[in-house]
Amino acid sequence: xxxxxxxxxxxxxxxxxxxxxxxxxxxxxxxxxxxxxxxxxxxxxxxxxxxxxxxxxxxxxxxxxxxxxxxxxxxxxxxxxxxxxxxxxxxxxxxxxxxxxxxxxxxxxxxxxxxxxxxxxxxxxxxxxxxxxxxxxxxxxxxxxxxxxxxxxxxxxxxxxxxxxxxxxxxxxxxxxxxxxxxxxxxxxxxxxxxxxxxxxxxxxxxxxxxxxxxxxxxxxxxxxxxxxxxxxxxxxxxxxxxxxxxxxxxxxxxxxxxxxxxxxxxxxxxxxxxxxxxxxxxxxxxxxxxxxxxxxxxxxxxxxxxxxxxxxxxxx
Amino acid sequence: xxxxxxxxxxxxxxxxxxxxxxxxxxxxxxxxxxxxxxxxxxxxxxxxxxxxxxxxxxxxxxxxxxxxxxxxxxxxxxxxxxxxxxxxxxxxxxxxxxxxxxxxxxxxxxxxxxxxxxxxxxxxxxxxxxxxxxxxxxxxxxxxxxxxxxxxxxxxxxxxxxxxxxxxxxxxxxxxxxxxxxxxxxxxxxxxxxxxxxxxxxxxxxxxxxxxxxxxxxxxxxxxxxxxxxxxxxxxxxxxxxxxxxxxxxxxxxxxxxxxxxxxxxxxxxxxxxxxxxxxxxxxxxxxxxxxxxxxxxxxxxxxxxxxxxxxxxxxxxxx
Numbered sequence: 001x002x003x004x005x006x007x008x009x010x011x012x013x014x015x016x017x018x019x020x021x022x023x024x025x026x027x028x029x030x031x032x033x034x035x036x037x038x039x040x041x042x043x044x045x046x047x048x049x050x051x052x053x054x055x056x057x058x059x060x061x062x063x064x065x066x067x068x069x070x071x072x073x074x075x076x077x078x079x080x081x082x083x084x085x086x087x088x089x090x091x092x093x094x095x096x097x098x099x100x101x102x103x104x105x106x107x108x109x110x111x112x113x114x115x116x117x118x119x120x121x122x123x124x125x126x127x128x129x130x131x132x133x134x135x136x137x138x139x140x141x142x143x144x145x146x147x148x149x150x151x152x153x154x155x156x157x158x159x160x161x162x163x164x165x166x167x168x169x170x171x172x173x174x175x176x177x178x179x180x181x182x183x184x185x186x187x188x189x190x191x192x193x194x195x196x197x198x199x200x201x202x203x204x205x206x207x208x209x210x211x212x213x214x215x216x217x218x219x220x221x222x223x224x225x226x227x228x229x230x231x232x233x234x235x236x237x238x239x240x241x242x243x244x245x246x247x248x249x250x251x252x253x254x255x256x257x258x259x260x261x262x263x264x265x266x267x268x269x270x271x272x273x274x275x276x277x278x279x280x281x282x283x284x285x286x287x288x289x290x291x292x293x294x295x296x297x298x299x300x301x302x303x304x305x306x307x308x309x310x311x312x313x314x315x316x317x
Numbered sequence: 318x319x320x321x322x323x324x325x326x327x328x329x330x331x332x333x334x335x336x337x338x339x340x341x342x343x344x345x346x347x348x349x350x351x352x353x354x355x356x357x358x359x360x361x362x363x364x365x366x367x368x369x370x371x372x373x374x375x376x377x378x379x380x381x382x383x384x385x386x387x388x389x390x391x392x393x394x395x396x397x398x399x400x401x402x403x404x405x406x407x408x409x410x411x412x413x414x415x416x417x418x419x420x421x422x423x424x425x426x427x428x429x430x431x432x433x434x435x436x437x438x439x440x441x442x443x444x445x446x447x448x449x450x451x452x453x454x455x456x457x458x459x460x461x462x463x464x465x466x467x468x469x470x471x472x473x474x475x476x477x478x479x480x481x482x483x484x485x486x487x488x489x490x491x492x493x494x495x496x497x498x499x500x501x502x503x504x505x506x507x508x509x510x511x512x513x514x515x516x517x518x519x520x521x522x523x524x525x526x527x528x529x530x531x532x533x534x535x536x537x538x539x540x541x542x543x544x545x546x547x548x549x550x551x552x553x554x555x556x557x558x559x560x561x562x563x564x565x566x567x568x569x570x571x572x573x574x575x576x577x578x579x580x581x582x583x584x585x586x587x588x589x590x591x592x593x594x595x596x597x598x599x600x601x602x603x604x605x606x607x608x609x610x611x612x613x614x615x616x617x618x619x620x621x622x623x624x625x626x627x628x629x630x631x632x633x634x635x636x637x
Contacts, residue, residue: 136617
């Protein structure tokens with residue numbers, strides 16, 4: 001194994017995130033088996049479905065690059081969804097909903113950041129527990145029944161298009177570009193890369209490790225609340241089911257995109273294509289009639305294989 | 318000598334952790350429940366409580382083995398579900414039971430192998446395995462139902478000499494866990510590996526001649542087998558298969574182990590602590606049920622307890 005991996009060409013190849021390859025394979029599969037699906041309108045609808053996931057991934061990749069993880073997105077999603085659809089806030093303009101969502105994100109992010117950065121709690125346990133707590137409270141408030149409808153204009157905006165691109169997808173693209181610029185042009189991005197590479201060395205080089213970890217958790221949760229707004233717009237009706245799928249898919253897409261616990265080979269666009277893979281994968285599986293449990297198995301296999309891919313390539317260093 | 322053994326069990330730096338804290342809380346809670354409710358201390362209720370606690374105790378012992386080495390197994394809940402689904406298949410018991418334990422051992426092997434040899438983070442490895450295993454359980458049995466072989470039911474329910482079988486289960490499982498964790502060279506090696514991991518010197522155990530890779534893989538196999546045992550017990554109790562029955566066990570077992578004074582960073586912990594932690598968890602839900610608290614809020618409270626316990630543990634590493 002060592003001799004093969006020492007090959008410089010392979011060394012270079014192994015640093016390319018698997019997302020690009022998987023995306024190409026899925027696209028070709030779809031092209032060959034279902035050519036009728038390959039047009040802008042149909043694809044737009046498929047990709048629009050994963051826009052919330054794509055936005056969530058932008059936060060996930062931040063925390064995963066500082067060797068942390070955020071599974072509290074599910075809780076944020078549920079709270080924002082409930083607050084909008086239950087009518088608990090009364091008749092308020094859209095800006096109030098947006099302010100509410102952002103403050104929910106901020107609050108959850110602060111809690112996560114404090115627990116992970118200051119108290120050094122295992123990030124998986126901390127953020128998972130936050131999700132469990134938020135879910136329990138929301139289910140209690142809704143007494144187990146789904147709340148009411150979303151305000152209509154949310155769905156109206158969701159259904160618009162900018163030229164041929166659906167608005168949610170355009171919004172997702174815009175945020176991705178912003179995040180890419182943020183990480184490459186700002187000192188914060190350098191801090192994140194340094195901590196990912198080696199937290200101890202970063203600490204002794206004067207990087208504010210704790211503050212950066214807390215800040216990335218806050219940013220991740222605020223981004224999750226934006227994803228929650230887009231998600232709420234897409235569903236039209238509120239839901240209170242515990243959906244760990246979204247944050248887990250976000251982790252999977254991020255790993256697939258080449259960002260894993262400290263390593264940021266994929267930048268921002270690797271995970272972007274990781275999400276696109278998920279869009280295509282679910283289309284392919286649905287068109288082949290794979291049942292729900294099968295999709296779950298595929299989800300697990302993707303995470304495991306992607307993690308093995310990176311585990312092997314980093315053990316050879 | 319006397320102070321030596323006192324320090325082993327109670328000292329601030331004891332390898333066994335703060336196991337007496339959950340014991341104290343459990344005793345206080347039991348006293349309160351005895352005073353405020355009529356029949357808490359009746360043999361009937363205590364035996365009910367024990368059978369409620371049994372699956373969690375079994376899973377938590379397995380979970381503790383991997384937590385002591387600084388890992389974590391989030392696939393135990395899925396393994397429980399798969400075990401009940403497999404046992405409810407239409408096949409003779411002498412085929413099913415060995416098959417169940419073989420398959421779950423294999424799952425543990427996959428966990429351990431990907432963590433040790435393929436360098437995958439334990440949480441990521443077991444989380445993804447959890448999805449795969451639950452997927453298979455749901456393919457085998459989309460909704461709860463079916464029936465398990467009679468022998469499985471009679472291994473769990475019923476009494477011998479007027480003593481419920483659950484008591485025998487408890488004794489056997491605890492003896493097995495004690496032998497494995499505190500009574501064998503293997504257990505000592507587990508603590509050595511975990512102590513190295515938690516102090517940031519991951520090679521420490523290896524450098525002292527402990528075959529850490531094999532022991533770690535074995536730990537994940539143990540954890541999977543204990544989960545299968547818990548699944549066997551649950552299958553006997555509900556006498557059917559249910560692909561969702563194990564859902565809460567992954568987090569609950571971690572909570573029980575953490576309450577029991579085992580450090581999640583590894584190297585410190587004890588079987589008795591885990592036992593008291595699991596009993597405390599069950600006592601808590603028993604109390605919350607008696608207080609008529611909504612099931613949703615109970616979930617939230619359990620989450621809050623987990624957060625509280627883990628944030629009280631000190632850890633050097635930040636992040637995962």
